[in-house]
Amino acid sequence: MEALFWCCLTFGALMAIVTLVFGDHLGGASDGLFGWLSIDVHHLFQPVVLSGGVTVFGGAGLLLRRYSGWPASGVYAVSLAFAAAVGVGMYFLYVKPMESSENSTGYSIVELAGKRAEVLTPIPSKGYGEVLVRVGAGNTSHIAASFDGEEVPSGTPVVVVEVKDGTLYVSRMD
Template sequence: MEILGYSLQTIYLTGLVIGGVLTFLYILFGDLLDGMFELVPDGILNPTLVLSFVTFTSASGYLFEKISTISSLIIFLISIVLSLILVTMLHVFVLVPLSSAEESLVYRDDDLKGRIGKVIISIPEEGFGEVILEGMGGNIAMSARSFEEKPIPYETKVLVIDVKDSVLYVLPHEEMDFA
C-alpha cells in the first residue's frame, strides 16, 4: 500500500528516524523544552511519552510491514495498541518511580530542625563554623552558629534548634542514658 506515493515501510521508517532524532534532541535540550511545556497541565502532554509513542508505533509498524502479510490497516491498529501498552508501562514503571525518587532527595530547612550532627569546623562565640548532618540520603554540611553564642569545639555532637538563611543554629547535644 502507498500513501502520497510513498510505501508504508518508508513512512514507518521515516517516522522511526524522526522520532529517534527528536528523542535524542529532547535528551540534550529537555530542560529548555520543559520550561515551554509548563503552561500545559501535568499528565496531558508529556514530551517523553509522545516521542516514545511515535517511536514505538513507527518501529512496530515497520517491522510488521516488513515481516508479515497482514493488511496495512490491521498492522496500523496493532501498532497503535502495542504502543499504548508500551508507553503506559514506561510511564507507570519508569517515569513515575523516577519522579518520586527525585523528590525524596530534596529537603527543606524546616526538615533539619531537631536533627543531630557533628561539628567539623569549630564554632566560635559570635562566629560561624560548620556542621555535618548524616542521613540515609547522604551527608549535608552546612554553616552553623551557636544558638547561645557560646563556642562549640570540633567533633562535638550538636542538636539543630533553628535554621535561618541556610545557617544552622545549634546547641551541644548530650546523649541520655536510660539504663
C-alpha cells in the first residue's frame, strides 16, 4: 500500500516538472487524446490537473496511512476524495481562468470589414493610400482605396466598407 502511494507521489511530482517544461505540448496532446468524449469534461484531464491529483493522492495516502488508524479502504477513499477535490479546485481556480486569458494576435484581412481606421497616407479619388486599423491588442496598416471615389486626407477617421483583392475600401465616418 505504501509503495503505491510513494509511486503516485513521485510520479506526480515528476509529471508536474515535465508539465512545467512541456505544458503547452502536453495540453494539446490531451485535447486530442480525449477528443472522442462527447461531453466537455476532457478539459479536466489537463496535465497540470492530473499531476496535481496524482501527487495529492500519493501524499494524502502516505499521511493517512501513517497517522490515522483507518483501514486500507478508508485511506484509499479519503485519498481519492482529496485528490479529486484538489484536481477540480486546480481546474476551476487555475486552468479555466488561464484558458480565458489567452489572446491571439492572428486575424484575417476579411475580418476588417466594418472596422474603424485612420488614414495615414492620403487616399486620392482614383488611387491608393494607407490606413491604420486597430486589430486586437495592436495596430496594423493596410493599402486602402476610397469606396466612394472621393479624396480622403490623412488623419481622417474612416470605416472599412469592403475588402477586395487585398485592398481595404474605406469611406469617411460621418
